Amino acid sequence: MNHFELFDLPAAFEIDAADLQQRYRKLQQQLHPDRFARGSERDKLLAVQHSAQLNDAYQTLKTPLYRAEYILQLRGIDLQHEQQTIRDPDFLMAQMEWRERIEELKQAADNFAAIDSAYRDLEAQTRELQHELERHIAADENEAAAIAVRKLKFMHKLRSEIERVEDSAD
């Protein structure tokens, strides 16, 4: 059973986060190992395994990037272990500019307004990429979807870089 089947959801990129969480909680209760405390050793072991699979499935589907990677994996495209590089000059130039902007944030890490505005801009660009990704996945344009996923990975990295600046300001 794949992660989507586990939650009884179609293998689509668009997902209702609140609905997913509800389904997760319901299944979590059904599968909780404590419920099998008086069962056989085999039942207990299965409950632990199911519970672990459920957690893994939820973590994967919850995050748009991991969800997209998973959908493409189901379609036979492994993006998690690839070591390919990308050369899109415009995209990479924009990444360089982002990195410079984050360097500047580091110089004035107490500038919360600047950090906030960086988050907002990154969020907007990330959303745009996710919309693009959604269209490609829905249209079965796997190669174009893979390119969008690769770009999304850079956006994730930028987000964690901004988070690091924010943490150092506390």
Added chain:
Amino acid sequence: MAYSEKVIDHYENPRNVGGFDKNDPSIATGMVGAPACGDVMKLQLKVNAQGIIEDAKFKTYGCGSAIASSSLVTEWVKGKSLEEAGQLKNTQIAEELALPPVKIHCSILAEDAIKAAIEDYKSRHAG
């Protein structure tokens, strides 16, 4: 994870950091990124009329191994012809810096940056 001494040396004292004017016809620019880690690398070569690399500069946003890999290749390619530089393999970089398997992609990034720069040069000097 422990970095090798050579990685630390290049990371703490990176050689040839910076850039050239990318519109100068003698300058070749290679930009590459690794989705696996989100690292980005810009490598620029200054090529003379004989096709020899006179100077090289880089700007890399990434981990210590990515910075060390790009710093190392800027040293290696100086004095080489574009053709010689194009034969550089990531395994040589990884070996020189003693990169662990999880950091091999940093050396791939540096190799691809040189290739991208050479392609940029050829595309601008075609015909």
